[in-house]
Amino acid sequence: MGKDxxxxxxxxxxxxxxxxxxxEDTWKGMLEGRSAVDYTTIYDASTFPTTFSGQxxxxxxxxxxESDPELKYSGRNLRFAxxxxxxxxxxxxxxxxxxxxxxxxVYLGAGxxxxxxxxxxxxxxxxxxxxxxxxxxxxxxxVTRMNALRELFQEPNIAxxxxxxxxxxxxxxxTCLTACAASGQAMGEAGHIIRRGDADxxxxxxxxxxxxxxSQAGFNLLTAxxxxxDDPKRASRPFDKERDGFVLAEGSAMLVLEExxxxxxxxxxxxxxxxxxxxxxDAYRLTDMHPEGxxxxxxxxxxxxxxxxxxxDVDYINAHGTSTAVNDKIETVAIKEVFxxxxxxIPVSSIKSMVGHLIASAGxxxxxxxxxxxxxxxxxxxxxxxxxxxxxxxxxxPNVARKAAVSIALSNSFGFGGQNVALVFGRYPL
Amino acid sequence: MxxxxxxxxxxxxxxxxQGTAEHFDALLKGACGIGPVTAxxxxxxxxxxxxxxKDFRGNKYLKxxxxxxxxxxxxxxxxxxxSLAARDAGIYDGVANPERLGVSMGAGLVPxxxxxxxxxxxxxxxxxxxxxxxxxxxxxxxxLPPLWLLKYLPNMLNSHVAIEYNAQGPDNCITVGNxxxxxxxxxxxxxxxxxxxxFMMAGGAESKVHPLSLVxxxxxxxxxxxxxxxxxGPRPFCRDRAGLVAGEGGAVLILEGKDHAKARGARIYAExxxxxxxxxxxxxxxxxxxxxxxxxxxxRALADAKMEARDVEAVFADASGLPEDAVEAEVIAEVLGKGxxxxxxxxxxxxxxxxxGALDAAAACLSIDKGVLPGTFGVECEPDxxxxxxxxxxxxxxxALLVNTFTFGGQTASMVFKRHTAx
Numbered sequence: 001m002g003k004d005x006x007x008x009x010x011x012x013x014x015x016x017x018x019x020x021x022x023x024e025d026t027w028k029g030m031l032e033g034r035s036a037v038d039y040t041t042i043y044d045a046s047t048f049p050t051t052f053s054g055q056x057x058x059x060x061x062x063x064x065x066e067s068d069p070e071l072k073y074s075g076r077n078l079r080f081a082x083x084x085x086x087x088x089x090x091x092x093x094x095x096x097x098x099x100x101x102x103x104x105x106v107y108l109g110a111g112x113x114x115x116x117x118x119x120x121x122x123x124x125x126x127x128x129x130x131x132x133x134x135x136x137x138x139x140x141x142x143v144t145r146m147n148a149l150r151e152l153f154q155e156p157n158i159a160x161x162x163x164x165x166x167x168x169x170x171x172x173x174x175t176c177l178t179a180c181a182a183s184g185q186a187m188g189e190a191g192h193i194i195r196r197g198d199a200d201x202x203x204x205x206x207x208x209x210x211x212x213x214x215s216q217a218g219f220n221l222l223t224a225x226x227x228x229x230d231d232p233k234r235a236s237r238p239f240d241k242e243r244d245g246f247v248l249a250e251g252s253a254m255l256v257l258e259e260x261x262x263x264x265x266x267x268x269x270x271x272x273x274x275x276x277x278x279x280x281x282d283a284y285r286l287t288d289m290h291p292e293g294x295x296x297x298x299x300x301x302x303x304x305x306x307x308x309x310x311x312x313d314v315d316y317i318n319a320h321g322t323s324t325a326v327n328d329k330i331e332t333v334a335i336k337e338v339f340x341x342x343x344x345x346i347p348v349s350s351i352k353s354m355v356g357h358l359i360a361s362a363g364x365x366x367x368x369x370x371x372x373x374x375x376x377x378x379x380x381x382x383x384x385x386x387x388x389x390x391x392x393x394x395x396x397x398p399n400v401a402r403k404a405a406v407s408i409a410l411s412n413s414f415g416f417g418g419q420n421v422a423l424v425f426g427r428y429p430l
Numbered sequence: 431m432x433x434x435x436x437x438x439x440x441x442x443x444x445x446x447x448q449g450t451a452e453h454f455d456a457l458l459k460g461a462c463g464i465g466p467v468t469a470x471x472x473x474x475x476x477x478x479x480x481x482x483x484k485d486f487r488g489n490k491y492l493k494x495x496x497x498x499x500x501x502x503x504x505x506x507x508x509x510x511x512x513s514l515a516a517r518d519a520g521i522y523d524g525v526a527n528p529e530r531l532g533v534s535m536g537a538g539l540v541p542x543x544x545x546x547x548x549x550x551x552x553x554x555x556x557x558x559x560x561x562x563x564x565x566x567x568x569x570x571x572x573x574l575p576p577l578w579l580l581k582y583l584p585n586m587l588n589s590h591v592a593i594e595y596n597a598q599g600p601d602n603c604i605t606v607g608n609x610x611x612x613x614x615x616x617x618x619x620x621x622x623x624x625x626x627x628x629f630m631m632a633g634g635a636e637s638k639v640h641p642l643s644l645v646x647x648x649x650x651x652x653x654x655x656x657x658x659x660x661x662x663g664p665r666p667f668c669r670d671r672a673g674l675v676a677g678e679g680g681a682v683l684i685l686e687g688k689d690h691a692k693a694r695g696a697r698i699y700a701e702x703x704x705x706x707x708x709x710x711x712x713x714x715x716x717x718x719x720x721x722x723x724x725x726x727x728x729x730r731a732l733a734d735a736k737m738e739a740r741d742v743e744a745v746f747a748d749a750s751g752l753p754e755d756a757v758e759a760e761v762i763a764e765v766l767g768k769g770x771x772x773x774x775x776x777x778x779x780x781x782x783x784x785x786x787g788a789l790d791a792a793a794a795c796l797s798i799d800k801g802v803l804p805g806t807f808g809v810e811c812e813p814d815x816x817x818x819x820x821x822x823x824x825x826x827x828x829x830a831l832l833v834n835t836f837t838f839g840g841q842t843a844s845m846v847f848k849r850h851t852a853x
Binding site: 043044045046047048049070102105106110112118121122124125127128130132133134135136137138139140142143146147148151152154155156157158160161162164165168169170171172173174175176177178179185189192196198213214215217218219220221222279280281282283284285286287294295298302415416417418419420 | 471555580592
């Protein structure tokens with residue numbers, strides 16, 4: 001709770017996911033245990049070590065901006081953000097004519113936009129002398145062949161700027177990019193902005209697409225991606241013994257965070273409360289989590305403390321659960337230590353098994369899953385869970401959605417590079 | 431009452447100097463860091479000048495020198511600035527509880543080293559000599575270094591700083607173009623204010639002296655192509671302003687809870703007064719033509735600091751030599767009153783983008799601490815300007831200074847730093 005007891009609730013949600021371009025159909029798919037993963041068609045990935053991804057398949061999300069003189073140069077990430085942001089705004093019953101613009105802000109965990117990879121690749125190839133890049137040749141050719149807007153739209157702050165422009169939001173406006181923790185972090189910080197009294201309404205969440213040849217190459221080089229090319233739908237298998245890496249996905253998840261009394265005065269539906277937020281740094285290694293998950297644990301503890309609750313109060317944990325060997329093992333260790341005797345009892349699931357890893361958007365789509373689990377009293381499953389790993393012995397809600405009494409859910413987001421975030425959501429009223 | 435936040439350490443790397451005191455001295459003396467681009471051959475490219483950091487050696491600043499090869503220049507600059515700041519604040523092992531020491535960095539869109547990718551794509555051409563993704567997927571990837579991606583992720587500024595200083599506390603990376611590092615400092619102050627850390631290493635760095643960055647700036651018509659920027663600078667606020675000059679550099683501040691700093695007898699440069707952010711809604715320009723987002727951020731920072739317009743003695747402006755400088759001048763006059771003394775350090779440092787806000791925040795704290803404000807290189811006040819701009823430094827007892835950073839994309843950030851008092 002913030003200054004003068006200000007509390008933060010969620011009153012609107014919007015989503016463009018690999019499963020569907022809205023919240024309810026994505027949720028329905030998750031409860032059915034469907035996989036949204038398939039072969040990548042954005043570019044020819046057939047020769048890459050990984051040939052599939054959690055790609056947004058609804059082309060209407062992309063094509064609807066083709067006639068806009070500016071936005072036709074925008075990347076997929078920005079188009080996802082504009083669609084999901086609009087959905088969230090409308091879902092919250094907000095109207096531009098009524099909203100207090102100075103008290104309405106935007107805080108996203110948003111990624112860089114996909115590069116103009118063919119143009120850039122050709123420019124580099126032509127400028128390569130065999131020993132180094134002829135920078136003079138690169139500069140000369142690039143200024144005639146690169147597009148100003150296409151380049152500008154790659155900046156990570158553009159999504160939050162475009163959304164502020166769309167809704168004339170003059171409140172605090174920020175973007176963070178702490179890798180896979182980004183949108184969880186954005187929501188936590190946006191919550192603090194409301195609690196402190198600096199805004200009444202914040203549009204928060206994430207937007208990202210790293211499904212392009214260079215990012216994919218980078219992740220493949222790190223051997224972080226699943227290479228189950230013969231069976232993409234079963235590739236993302238968090239906590240399963242045969243997991244072999246995460247599935248790169250894309251999308252945007254947006255939530256309207258609102259000060260409790262402001263929401264009640266508007267008489268709007270409340271999905272739940274953002275009760276707590278924890279943020280820590282691993283300070284260990286660039287590529288590995290600390291073996292005991294020290295800052296994963298401290299992030300969860302900070303979030304519980306911030307929410308003013310005990311481990312026993314948590315009914316559901318939405319795991320970071322990436323399907324990599326290391327994350328799933330250490331996340332399990334960390335949960336067991338933080339939740340102690342309650343760990344075995346609390347169901348833990350990862351929706352990444354179905355939609356893949358939306359990177360900067362992951363925390364926000366998982367927040368939506370937590371809030372809908374609270375609304376519908378049902379837990380989304382961890383699919384593709386076939387071979388129990390003896391070291392990983394929590395209740396992972398295997399393969400089938402489960403009815404459950406859920407009042408409080410905790411969601412983890414652990415960033416590549418060591419930024420760790422945990423959020424606590426609660427039913428409102430509890 | 432919320433916890434108060436002070437600045438107890440400063441680390442600066444700029445085109446003027448690698449070191450805090452040296453940088454501020456040079457700024458006071460009216461030095462200019464702009465010269466011909468030496469980092470690479472620009473050939474016939476119309477913009478031939480930049481503000482470079484010469485002879486930068488990252489290994490001078492790092493405990494873990496092996497890590498250097500996985501750091502883009504932006505990251506190396508940030509880690510170096512953090513090292514100077516940590517030393518300045520006396521944060522040695524054991525001084526800070528690791529869980530109460532956090533990191534908040536502002537980062538740009540970190541560009542890759544061209545040679546690395548070029549050498550890989552060059553072996554992936556089809557018969558028509560065009561880049562082939564089919565070949566890249568098969569042969570190109572293996573030609574790249576294994577940790578290639580890590581070199582360019584913006585949150586790696588944080589990761590490397592956190593590892594160097596065992597900072598396990600709150601950890602956030604702000605990526606808001608030119609406003610990144612000032613927003614990162616503002617956000618870090620909030621973390622201490624709400625009690626979640628005792629120390630935050632906050633700031634940011636960026637190098638725009640990179641072929642891809644120069645192209646991007648040139649394409650938006652911002653980059654100066656004037657022949658005299660090396661001698662006269664980009665001349666922010668002037669009628670004959672010359673356009674933006676690409677720069678590189680950054681700064682890290684050690685923010686600390688005031689109670690904590692007093693208890694350990696730390697030297698205090700200044701106190702964080704207030705912070706505000708907003709968005710003007712424009713896309714390409716650094717500030718919207720109506721100045722609304724800028725005005726909102728300044729107003730919020732003042733209100734947050736519980737100050738009146740007259741309390742602020744001078745402004746570190748965002749102005750960098752672009753047409754929108756005039757809008758900022760109008761907004762400063764409107765919010766703080768006509769004739770307010772204004773300093774534009776980008777006149778001497780070029781535009782360090784994600785590093786710029788931290789560099790100005792550092793300069794504001796040093797100005798308050800030393801009792802002297804730098805001037806604006808190459809600029810004399812023009813009669814019809816609603817603010818005061820001068821090339822000369824000015825001595826005085828300064829109680830409150832405001833820092834602005836605005837960015838393409840629309841975001842605006844303002845912070846007030848104030849004189850630290852004993853109570």
